[in-house]
Amino acid sequence: MHEMEEELMATLAGRVWQTVQQYPVKTALELGEREFTYRELYDAAASFAQSILELEDPNPFVAVMADKSFSCYAGILGILIAGKAYMPVNPRFPASRNLIMLRKAGIRVIIAGENADEELEQVLDDYENEIFILFPEEIEWREKTTMIPRIVDPDQPAYLLFTSGTTGEPKGVPVSNGNVTAYLDFMHGSYEFYPQDRFTQLFDLTFDLSVHDMFLAWTSGACLLVPEDTSSFAMSRFIREKEPTLWFSVPSVVNVMDRMRLLKPEIFPSIRLSFFCGEALGENTARAWKTAAAESRVVNLYGPTEATIAISRYDIPDEPGKWKVEIGIVAIGKVFAGNSFLILKENIEDQTGELCLAGNQVVCSYYKNEEADRLGFFIDNETNTRYYRTGDLVKMDDSGDLFFLGRKDSEVKISGYRVNLKEIENVLEKYESVRQAVVIFDSREPGAGSILAFIVLKEDEKTKIEEQLNLLCRDALPWYMVPGKFIFVDEIPLNVNGKVDRSLLMKRFHDGK
Amino acid sequence: MENEIRKRILEMISGKLQRFSIKESEIGNNFDLVKSGLLNSMEFVDLVASLEKWKGTEIDFEAALDAGNFTTVGGLTSAFLPVG
Numbered sequence: 001m002h003e004m005e006e007e008l009m010a011t012l013a014g015r016v017w018q019t020v021q022q023y024p025v026k027t028a029l030e031l032g033e034r035e036f037t038y039r040e041l042y043d044a045a046a047s048f049a050q051s052i053l054e055l056e057d058p059n060p061f062v063a064v065m066a067d068k069s070f071s072c073y074a075g076i077l078g079i080l081i082a083g084k085a086y087m088p089v090n091p092r093f094p095a096s097r098n099l100i101m102l103r104k105a106g107i108r109v110i111i112a113g114e115n116a117d118e119e120l121e122q123v124l125d126d127y128e129n130e131i132f133i134l135f136p137e138e139i140e141w142r143e144k145t146t147m148i149p150r151i152v153d154p155d156q157p158a159y160l161l162f163t164s165g166t167t168g169e170p171k172g173v174p175v176s177n178g179n180v181t182a183y184l185d186f187m188h189g190s191y192e193f194y195p196q197d198r199f200t201q202l203f204d205l206t207f208d209l210s211v212h213d214m215f216l217a218w219t220s221g222a223c224l225l226v227p228e229d230t231s232s233f234a235m236s237r238f239i240r241e242k243e244p245t246l247w248f249s250v251p252s253v254v255n256v257m258d259r260m261r262l263l264k265p266e267i268f269p270s271i272r273l274s275f276f277c278g279e280a281l282g283e284n285t286a287r288a289w290k291t292a293a294a295e296s297r298v299v300n301l302y303g304p305t306e307a308t309i310a311i312s313r314y315d316i317p318d319e320p321g322k323w324k325v326e327i328g329i330v331a332i333g334k335v336f337a338g339n340s341f342l343i344l345k346e347n348i349e350d351q352t353g354e355l356c357l358a359g360n361q362v363v364c365s366y367y368k369n370e371e372a373d374r375l376g377f378f379i380d381n382e383t384n385t386r387y388y389r390t391g392d393l394v395k396m397d398d399s400g401d402l403f404f405l406g407r408k409d410s411e412v413k414i415s416g417y418r419v420n421l422k423e424i425e426n427v428l429e430k431y432e433s434v435r436q437a438v439v440i441f442d443s444r445e446p447g448a449g450s451i452l453a454f455i456v457l458k459e460d461e462k463t464k465i466e467e468q469l470n471l472l473c474r475d476a477l478p479w480y481m482v483p484g485k486f487i488f489v490d491e492i493p494l495n496v497n498g499k500v501d502r503s504l505l506m507k508r509f510h511d512g513k
Numbered sequence: 514m515e516n517e518i519r520k521r522i523l524e525m526i527s528g529k530l531q532r533f534s535i536k537e538s539e540i541g542n543n544f545d546l547v548k549s550g551l552l553n554s555m556e557f558v559d560l561v562a563s564l565e566k567w568k569g570t571e572i573d574f575e576a577a578l579d580a581g582n583f584t585t586v587g588g589l590t591s592a593f594l595p596v597g
Contacts, residue, residue: 231547232554233578256554259562260574415553470532479550 004151011177012158013080013149015184016218017042023195023221029073030198030242032228038221039144041074046145048078048134052109055132061105061160065089065098065120066113068205068226071136073214075111076205083150085157085174088205091119093478097170098123101162104172104367108132154178160367161208163305164411164420164481172367179308180211182360184219186336187212190313191273191299195221198244198270202230202253207416208305209277213248222246232256236267243270247293250278250416251285258285263292277301277310278416280404281330283323286316302332302404305418306376306388308361311336312402326403332394333401336361341402342380342387343394354408355394356387363388412441414451414480424451424483427476433457433465438492438500439483442509453483454505456492518590521567525560526551542587557584561592568593 008014024039052062062079064086066072079086087105089098091113102110102123111134112120124131158177162170187193199217201224203210217224227238232253239247247268254276257263271293276286281300290298301310314333316323324331335341339359346353356378364386366372379386393405410421421439428437436456455469466486473482487509495501523530523537529551530537546552552560565571572592582588 231584233547233557233584236575237578252555256558259555259558260578261571262574466532467534479553484556 007151008149010154010181011080011149011152012180012215013077013083014151015181016077016215017081017149019218019221026195026221027223028218029070029224029226031068031070031226034070036070038218041070041077043143043145044070044074044141045077045081046147047139047142048075048111049081049147049149050142051134051139052079052082052084055109057108057132059106059108060157061085061087061107063087063089063102063105063107063110064113064205065091065110065116065123067091067115068201068230069113071111072113072205073224073226075134075136076214077218079111080158081147081149083152083156085159087160089123090204090206090478091116093206094475095119095122096476097478099126100169101172102127103129104162104170105160109134112136152177154181155364159208159211161206161305163418164423165372169423171369171372173305173363174365174367175208175211175305175308175363179361179363180215182338183212183308183310183336184215186338186361187216188219193217193220193222193246197222197246198242199224199246200244200248201226202235202249203416207278208309209248209250209416212275212277212309233260236260236262239268239271245270245272247271247274247296249276251276251281252279252415254285254289255282257292258288263288265291266294268293269295271296274298275301277303279413283325283328283330286323286330287320290316300330300332302402303361304388304390304392306363307339307357307390308363311339311357311359311361314401324397324401324403326395327405329404331397331401332404335359335402340385343396344389352393352395352405355390355392355402357390358385358387410439414441417478417480419451419481421451424453424473424477424481427473428453428455428469431465431469431472434469436492438502438505440502440506442506450484451481452506452509453486454492454509455486455488456490457488514594515590518564518568518593519586521564522560522586522589525563540586542590543582543585545585546589547584561589564589564593 020038020042025037027035028038028041029036062084064072064075076086108129109132154177156177157174158180160172160174162172165171193216199213199222201213225242225244235253236257274293274296298316300314302312303310312332312335314331339361342356343353344356377386377388391407391409391411393408394402396402412419424439425437428434434455435458438454440452442450442452469486493501493504547557577583577592
């Protein structure tokens, strides 16, 4: 391989460019009823890349604020072709939260979606930096471009995502080209993907599982299928009409379909490979899916954003009796080659401990956040290896398969999104009438569960303020973090160690006291 | 029958309407319970399950979804009306 080609293959954009050379007229993207070839996608992306380069912005990140559209996907690819990293911003998330992310990343260039004007205005009203907005309609479109992606160091970020943090502000996770290509190499080496494959793309672009869909498809010459309606209700029809061969979703989507009695035997014959990630995969959920997608191999993936999409996998055997399951949850299997792990136990005789990860998929640090780095990473003195602490409690069986057992902190997964309950408490406690807020995820609620906010009001506060608190949360937090119920209590019970007694709070709630 | 089902739906979501300061009179047949953000997917399925229990019947979700407006108040009401 020539040196330049090797360098290109070390970047995400370089790998897509190579696919474009191989399959220029194949469909790369199906958005509802509209289809776009690899050539069309790349030409549009190169047009964005040219505009970005002309701005000579020194910042490594460019934001994309758009609903899923052709411009949005071309914009993401264009940012990478220009040698930059993309930062997805969901226009439907609260402006205040989007503003925090733009500020943290020091964004100066934004690619705007066709219908994001109003949301952009709301965010940029309070933004201090000079900003250049690239509107698709103002881009000079190029056809049959010969533009080759910029060669960048594999350590340079490919994307920047934000996860929920304890301090009340999201943390930036910069994932490098090297991290993502390591993931792609592992997946291509473990499963076969073909140009005739049709990948689902159900995840929001602020969610790193969307990177799996886009870049496994576009490094296989396959087609990415983006449904117009991504709600769980629309999925059964979408599968029957669009006939994907590869499925990737959070388990909650299957739970909704199952409760709607839509998972009839062998109803989805087109699917040959199904991945689940983002939440614990329940045994019953996996069985329901196996019934409907009977021809499909089913794989349970596990991985935090800091370890690039997924870093362990469990291929569920066809024979139901051979499944590895613990407390009703399917195993998360073995960590991918090229990465290592250790289980940090409080006592040597403990069965369970915190999963810590290192290797070519694990990011070096958070973005400009020393406090989060200090809490999230450590050096193992024995091996001189830097590990990331996942906060996930696991145990390992004799054959080396890992089992997810829960969290050691206040983080939960809701519809696949990471939610730190302390972030919600921080938002609520900013309200002047609130003395204390304790937020609990009630896993007894069916399906996605429910966030309960227990509130103690200040003494002089006589009126219930549920409506204001709800508005406050909707203004500051994305929809999946807004509490489902506000419960006003006189005091928060403490246990013998002086910590909040969450079990007692929940018991009182369920007993109706 | 239609009014009875609609009334029951509004009763079942009254807590949510109160929280979002939405008056019952603002809820037309085209009001989408999910797209409006009032209910999430699982809450909507819970609502359907409660209506099924109340009516003592099971609806055909596939047919209801194919109708295209299932998550609206009008669409949900229609799903519980007798066929024909």
